[in-house]
Amino acid sequence: MVSHFPCALTQSLKVLVESNKVTLAARFYEHMLADPNASLILSHDDVKSRLGSSMQAWLVRVYSASAQDDFLPLVALQKQVGEVHARIDVPLHLVLSGARHLKKQLFQLIIEQHWSAEAQAHALRLSSESMDLAMEIMSHAYSRSHDRNSRNEEGYRLFSVLQNITTERERQRGALLDWENSLMFDLVMGTSGINLPRLSTSDFGLWFRHKGAYAFQNTPESEQILQIIRTMDDTLLPGFLAAKGSEDERMRLLRDIRDQTKSLMFNLDSLFNTANELESGRDVLTRMLNRKFLPVVIGNEITIAQKAAQTFSVLAVDIDHFKTINDNFGHDAGDMILQQTAEILSGHSRAGDYVFRMGGEEFLMILVDISSANALKVAEKMRRKIEEDKMQLTDGRKYRVTVSIGVATYNGHPDYQHLLRQADQAMYQAKQSGRNRVVAYDELSSN
Numbered sequence: 001m002v003s004h005f006p007c008a009l010t011q012s013l014k015v016l017v018e019s020n021k022v023t024l025a026a027r028f029y030e031h032m033l034a035d036p037n038a039s040l041i042l043s044h045d046d047v048k049s050r051l052g053s054s055m056q057a058w059l060v061r062v063y064s065a066s067a068q069d070d071f072l073p074l075v076a077l078q079k080q081v082g083e084v085h086a087r088i089d090v091p092l093h094l095v096l097s098g099a100r101h102l103k104k105q106l107f108q109l110i111i112e113q114h115w116s117a118e119a120q121a122h123a124l125r126l127s128s129e130s131m132d133l134a135m136e137i138m139s140h141a142y143s144r145s146h147d148r149n150s151r152n153e154e155g156y157r158l159f160s161v162l163q164n165i166t167t168e169r170e171r172q173r174g175a176l177l178d179w180e181n182s183l184m185f186d187l188v189m190g191t192s193g194i195n196l197p198r199l200s201t202s203d204f205g206l207w208f209r210h211k212g213a214y215a216f217q218n219t220p221e222s223e224q225i226l227q228i229i230r231t232m233d234d235t236l237l238p239g240f241l242a243a244k245g246s247e248d249e250r251m252r253l254l255r256d257i258r259d260q261t262k263s264l265m266f267n268l269d270s271l272f273n274t275a276n277e278l279e280s281g282r283d284v285l286t287r288m289l290n291r292k293f294l295p296v297v298i299g300n301e302i303t304i305a306q307k308a309a310q311t312f313s314v315l316a317v318d319i320d321h322f323k324t325i326n327d328n329f330g331h332d333a334g335d336m337i338l339q340q341t342a343e344i345l346s347g348h349s350r351a352g353d354y355v356f357r358m359g360g361e362e363f364l365m366i367l368v369d370i371s372s373a374n375a376l377k378v379a380e381k382m383r384r385k386i387e388e389d390k391m392q393l394t395d396g397r398k399y400r401v402t403v404s405i406g407v408a409t410y411n412g413h414p415d416y417q418h419l420l421r422q423a424d425q426a427m428y429q430a431k432q433s434g435r436n437r438v439v440a441y442d443e444l445s446s447n
Contacts, residue, residue: 009122009123012115013063013110013126013127014064016110017059017063017106018060020106020109021056021060022056024105025059027101027102027105028055028101029098031098032097032098035091061077062131062134063127078134078141079140080141090414092142095135095138095142102131103127103128106131107124107127107128110127168272169269169272171351172268173268173269175207176202176264176265178202178203179197179202179203179204179205182197183237187254198233198237199228199232199233205229206350206351207352208225209229209304210301210304210368211351211352212225212271213225213226216271219271221267221268221271222271224267225267225268228260228264228267231260232257232260236253236257237257239253240254285338285339286357287342288345288346288355288357288363290357290358290359291358291359295416298366299416301366301410302414304368306412310369311370311371311410311411312366312367312368312370312410313367313370313375313407313408313410314407314419314420314422314423315364315365315366315378315382315407315423316405316408316423316424316427317341317345317362317363317382317404317405318362318403318404318427318431319337319338319403320401320404320431320435321435322360325399325401329393329395330394333393333394336391336392336393336394337391337393337399340391340392340401341391341403342355342363344385345363345365348382348385349378350367352368353365353367354366365382372409372442375407375409379438380438382403383402383403383405383436383437386401386403387400402435402436403436404427404430404431404435404437404439405427405430406424406425406426406427406439406440406441407423407426407438407440408420408422408423408426408440408441409440409441409442422441423441425441425444426439426441426444
């Protein structure tokens with residue numbers, strides 16, 4: 001395409017873009033940030049710290065391509081841009097609209113130059129075609145990636161709660177009854193309310209908000225359960241505590257609490273009665289989730305974190321010297337170690353947390369609604385538990401296993417790959433520092 005235009009013209013356009021890249025990038029993001037949907041993904045701080053300079057570099061590359069060899073890396077870059085936009089769920093129409101406003105700004109700059117009418121016409125055409133081609137490549141990559149993500153999301157939506165439909169139903173019914181019994185005991189004992197259990201932060205509440213609500217989204221029962229959780233925590237429990245002087249009012253509220261709990265149980269049973277177990281997406285050996293649904297799960301947690309101003313953490317867990325176990329005791333023994341490690345990670349996590357087997361000897365945990373400091377405590381607890389519980393080998397002997405764990409906490413970056421890379425870097429540092437230890441990415445970045 002560039003070969004159809006005079007070299008002097010392409011060079012002039014390149015210089016123009018280079019000298020005005022700050023203005024052009026600002027125009028692009030000024031338009032995007034005005035959209036309320038984009039404000040959930042981007043912020044002015046993001047633009048200042050990361051995106052503005054990246055956009056400026058991108059503009060210079062788009063308008064610097066002057067030979068065939070320049071285009072292949074540019075095409076690869078555009079595909080990557082499209083995949084990232086799909087991954088962080090930036091609306092495609094918003095990107096295209098931003099590009100249109102950027103083009104208008106560039107057109108205005110070209111018109112303001114003291115070039116001949118012919119040169120201006122060629123420059124306008126070249127600038128437009130370059131931007132259109134870049135957006136076309138990006139859009140194609142975006143659509144393919146978005147379609148793939150949508151298929152995985154639909155599969156995960158049906159699957160996420162269902163390791164075994166019967167046991168999951170009983171587990172959540174039990175968790176709800178435990179919460180109700182604990183609540184009734186506290187209320188009868190006249191608690192001050194400081195330690196009164198909130199439904200949303202109970203094991204059942206964490207499970208439903210982070211897994212159940214997503215798996216059963218767009219159903220009346222799911223919406224009803226979420227509404228009951230809000231009513232219980234925001235109205236009934238505070239009302240009961242505030243009605244200390246009126247026994248009649250307290251009894252009325254106590255009956256309401258009991259009725260709401262019954263309604264919640266009814267809706268929960270209704271959801272499970274309409275669900276079926278879906279086995280794809282689960283690791284055959286350990287029964288943990290595999291990486292198929294990781295983009296959907298972590299994308300959902302980013303959405304929750306953005307809307308509720310919460311954080312979550314990712315733990316990259318790698319079994320130390322696993323090759324030695326396979327070499328010395330055989331692959332069957334290695335499989336047993338993997339299964340027992342998975343059981344410990346799963347058995348000592350909360351109902352709303354996730355455990356994935358990423359492949360080989362590596363696991364990944366997502367800890368929901370948790371601070372960086374508490375995530376470190378959980379990781380250290382997991383590390384000690386695995387070290388202390390000697391594991392069974394195929395011949396009946398016990399073997400001491402250790403793990404290296406890297407911890408990264410969500411910091412607002414919309415691309416989940418950024419968080420996964422941080423956890424991996426921390427885990428590799430734990431390996432290099434002697435293994436059998438926990439390293440936080442925050443500690444690496446502060447050194």
